[in-house]
Amino acid sequence: MSDQRESADDRSRRRDIPDATVARLPVYLRALHAVADAGQATVSSEELARSAGVNSAKLRKDLSHLGSYGTRGVGYDVALLIDSISQALGLTKRWAVALIGVGNLGHALAGYGGFASRGFRIAALLDADPYRVGERLHGQVVRHIDELPEAVAEGGVSIGVIATPAIAAQDVCDRLVAAGVTSILNFAPCVLSVPEGVDVRKVDLSIELQILSFHERRKAALTGLPNLRAPLDDARNDLLGDDGDDYHRAVHQ
């Protein structure tokens, strides 16, 4: 907030913030807002790390990439750090977002408060289904996907969110790129191919569950009868709910 000009040193340091750090900055930001709401003016790396769920050394190293300094013996100035991270993440600008696909998930995303509260503005809702076009949703009228170029231009959109079925996602993605969008958040369960310079992030609900399944299986294999019956490789439970489920519950009691 305070420094209008950033020094060459600052910029070069900011240029190579590790990806892992970038992914954690939003978490710190959230924790910091909580601390600020509680009326605290400064916070130690230890405390902030605890409420962000990370190691304090990691937190300090992450913050050191921003070039924003704390004060030894005291901690970090909460307000300053919020500004610093917001700056680094580019949240001083209010990004315009286009949401494509207003099905089940699209509806939820359109109404998700977390976007607006972090400075993202849903500037356009689009869908291919004529029955959905015209629907009013959280203050936006759903437009037809063919109007995407205009919607992007008018709204100054640079981020696209794809919440369509997988089959449509690549086409929508291509249209977004053609319209000048350079960042895409993909909720469709498929891999998107994009030209150089376009960033894609993927959120896949069922993948997360499958990862949990892996660990759950492992825990069951360790906790329960380790060798007998090889229960987790047993396919009997595929369709039958009760039997397998009772067994499973027993493992966890």
Add this chain to the structure above:
Amino acid sequence: MSDQRESADDRSRRRDIPDATVARLPVYLRALHAVADAGQATVSSEELARSAGVNSAKLRKDLSHLGSYGTRGVGYDVALLIDSISQALGLTKRWAVALIGVGNLGHALAGYGGFASRGFRIAALLDADPYRVGERLHGQVVRHIDELPEAVAEGGVSIGVIATPAIAAQDVCDRLVAAGVTSILNFAPCVLSVPEGVDVRKVDLSIELQILSFHERRKAALTGLPNLRAPLDDARNDLLGDDGDDYHRAVHQ
């Protein structure tokens, strides 16, 4: 599927599948299903890697952790590999999932086809809001959160999905753990603390956008006027939409 007993060698090899690999297995699985649907019987690491969006050496190394072998000169047997990965991920069992919070997002999740198609069964819907209790949603009646222990027991639930507001998430999480759930997928924007042995994965929609924002900001700083005006650190656009957006669009044309 085929091997009822797994050898000690198999198990020890399976014991330490790297996390990075586990996270990619579901992606391979999806790509494999596409290949299978196309009627192909075998697939090369090169081809599979391309459709999964990864390096082929990485794919081969990942698969080598499963102990499932391809055939040199030919590739991998598609059906065999699907079984192998499903096995490793524990998808031969049909996991029961409890979904807590049937607001905007909860509705979308309850109707999400990707769960069922990967072998996850939504066994219970719960909410704290009395007005939502009793609602019928995709073949399930919403029950009150106080009934969670019974719901978990009856359904044999081992995975909980939290789709509540952040403020309620920790409480719900504690209840899940108390009821014996050992894997949690958290959509609430907050850090959950859980005892040893419970796995939590977090999906945070606004964090993903903030990461995109970071990269978008960087691209703008590189593409556009590199030093003049330091536009991205300019806070003028905080509330004013049009001005900033026009500038931004110009950068991308």
Add this chain to the structure above:
DNA sequence: TCAACTTTGTGCGAACGTTCACAAGCGGCT
């Protein structure tokens, strides 16, 4: 049978990420 070709599985070095541990620096107290 043998050579040519294809594709897997993996050794290895480099890049990246995490954690420990501690010197350097700061504020408060006497």
Add this chain to the structure above:
DNA sequence: AGCCGCTTGTGAACGTTCGCACAAAGTTGA
């Protein structure tokens, strides 16, 4: 002023992940 206790920032060690490059092992065709 000078000491003490606290907290940051970072060097260094360690573990993980990535990707190249190539030997090993299979297939195909003559």
